Amino acid sequence: MSDASAVNVSETNEPEGVSEALQALLADVEKMSAGAVGAIDAASSIEALEELRLRFLGKKGAFAELNRRFGSLPAEEKPAAGKELNERKSRIVAAEKAARTRLERERIDQRLRSEAIDVTLPGTAPGGGHLHPIVQVRREIERVFTGMGFQITESPEVESEWVNFDALNFLPDHPARDMQDTFFTDRGHVLRTHTSPNQIRAMSATKPPLAVISSGKVYRCDADATHSPMFFQMEGFVVDQGVSMAHLKGTLNEFVHALFGPGTETRFRPSFFPFTEPSAEVDIRCDWLSAGWMEILGCGMIHPAVLTNCGIDPEKWSGFAFGLGLDRIAMLKYGIDDIRHLYENDARFLSQF
């Protein structure tokens, strides 16, 4: 029902005592406000609503125009007409507010729907890592030797010069002690150049009989496709009564056959290490290499001076020792042609093993 009844225009078509200007104004107010509320209620977006707000309520909008016409009404008609105009305007403002609230809620709902995350979807599983090829090889070799009764021990990477060299019977002027070959940390200490210091530590700490393996990083000033300044070695040794070169050969052949297959040929070449006498290097046959053989380890009978340095009587006890390059064995086993691939941490390379 129209509030124009306040000035008696809704009940009769020709209200008495009402000016023509007021009649026309009220009729236009009625028409405009009904149209405005309808259009605002039907607005389908905030942008469209804003357009309607400017069209009806803006400074140059329809209501402003009606207000201007209100200014020219006779003074006695202004209070009732003003009230009518204000009420109509309030209804449009209220409709606009309600529509804005509705449209904003719709916009949020729609955004929530479009950005919804389906927590029931299966996630992208992170690529599973695996053991580095050197660790795989180390564990495989450890299985072979522990199966033969060897125990696993550890020794430090920063080692005294005495344990790394002197106790192992290196003479004071041995070339391995050279600054060009060895990383010195401070006076009297080096980054161990091999795992043989573990022999000294284990034999000094425990009385024979002993059968020990130990592995870890070793360091040398050395770098090319088959030499890395940091690489991995595994040391093994046995001390008991009556240990001979035959035990050494038998143990190492058994190891090579377990790791590379029963038909793998080995070759023991005479060599020299200050801490073993006699000494040998062991090659395995690799038909794909032009040389036909690849060196995998150094070995020998533990030098009596080394046993003495550890408080073991060489007249009563004897032993053999060997040291192998884990990197080289991983390269052989997996057909890797450059040792540096093992340390570049390229997931595409490592994922192959």
Ligand code: FA5
């Ligand atoms: C030694 O280090 C002796 N301690 C081994 C030993 C132990 C002999 C017990 C006798 C008794 P050699 O320097 O040859 O020996 O190194 C042993 C193995 O380590 C080599 O056969 C080779 O496989 C590997 N190796 C040596 N230098 C490097 C290097 N820079 N990068 C990668 N592997 C290496």
